Amino acid sequence: MTQQQTPDVTPSIRTGWLPAPVGELMPLITGLGAGLSLCTACDLGLPDAVEEEPTPVGKIAERVGADPDLVGRLLRALAAFGVFRPVGADHFAHSRLSQILRTGAPEGGDVFLQTVRDEWMGGSWTGLTEAIRTGRPALPARHGKGMFEYFAQDAPREGETFNEAMTLMVGSMNEVLAEHIDVAGARRYVDVGGGQGTMLRAVLRHNPGLEGTLFDLEQALTDVHEDLRTGELSQRCEVVPGNGLEAVPEGGDIYQMRTVLHMWDDETCIQLLRNCARAARPGARIIVIDQLVDPERPDPMSSLMDLQMFLIAGGRERSEQEFAALFERAGLEFTKVVRTPVLLQLIEASVPSV
Incomplete structure (x- = not known):
């Protein structure tokens, strides 16, 4: 098989075929799907399943215990945003963005994404509509206590991840x-x-x-x-x-x-x-x-x-x-x-x- 490597770039969504106002909204509209696709890839462990060299989709899927066809489609969708890189028709390699999502990567991409995936963060954003209607913050309304109390009493692991993410981001x-x-x-x-x-x-x-x-x-x-x-x-x-x-x-x-x-x-x-x-x-x-x-x-x-x-x-x-x-x-x-x-x-x- 001849493997042709595609450029390691971060593309943007092409919207020129849509009327201007709708086209300008498309990155926001599709952003939810892109973000959830990224979270799913990390939930499955795809960044750790892809080797240093281009890896067959079947091998990646076997490592994470998932459907090969859908793993390939998920990787292809993320590669469109510069996360992972297709090599040939059925292999994927790391891009500079997927590399920092591997467990223990010094840049801490996996830590930041874990914070977004944790229930306290995702659940808070899904409560945005009600929060704006009522003027009540979503996390205390959802859990009956403030964030730090919630971490201490109910979710110590999530609190540790949050602290690690803040140390990486703010500490930098x-x-x-x-x-x-x-x-x-x-x-x-x-x-x-x-x-x-x-x-x-x-x-x-x-x-x-x-x-x-x-x-x-x-x-x-x-x-x-x-x-x-x-x-x-x-x-x-x-x-x-x-x-x-x-x-x-x-x-x-x-x-x-x-x-x-x-x-x-x-x-x-x-x-x-x-x-x-x-x-x-x-x-x-x-x-x-x-x-x-x-x-x-x-x-x-x-x-x-x-x-x-x-x-x-x-x-x-x-x-x-x-x-x-x-x-x-x-x-x-x-x-x-x-x-x-x-x-x-x-x-x-x-x-x-x-």
Whole structure:
């Protein structure tokens, strides 16, 4: 058999044969099928069943215990989007996209997709219509409890996968964010809701004279980075458990919250910000690290994340003006936005000096 390899590209859906308005909608309309096809491929274990060399469809199907004809059709559909690559009529090879879906791939594609496949995420999106009608977040309505309570009590494995996905995605931005944080004049840096502490670790490594406090719920501090617990940074870092909606550690010069406020509604955010203001030194700074939405120029990532935050926790992504309003209601003074080249931005406020 002569095997001709097709280019490893990510195609787009051809819609020119349709009237313009319908054609422009087709990527959205067909997106559900594409996403579910990808989830099914991973449910079956296809990324691990395809070898380094082009693999016969029959062998792939035998490995995953599925119908050969339908496995071939599923692989062909995904190959149309650049996931897997057809070689000849009945072989498939990995593409750069399917490679990162293999178990343990360093890029973590399998972890991200597992999060999407988990019931708490998929079930929340299927509840979007009812959530918008009622104004009630889908996950708490479905399970009778908040997301973190649900993870702790009902779905610890899903919670672990979520934490791993967030560490991979958000953690990949730590170094860039740390480079953009100005700590001039600060002695103590408090990371509120910092979890494993990877953001605080990056900040302390960039600023050798700075001391840090990692603060989060006790159950969120079970896997703190070794450098902060016992390693090279442990002498400059204390780990403090607690609930930020009740109080936060006192005496900080900078209080940082990375991807925390977008989880909550305005009133909850204001309570957390007020607690930071009460605990901080006069003139201290508050740094919120989150996405920024532009109401006049919406982009897909922040807009969809805005809906997702509402569905799972009643939260939202906010504009610069909305953050400024939160700061004002919390008794803080909005100062500036520091733009970064990554997804997250630094939104800053200060504690009044008098």
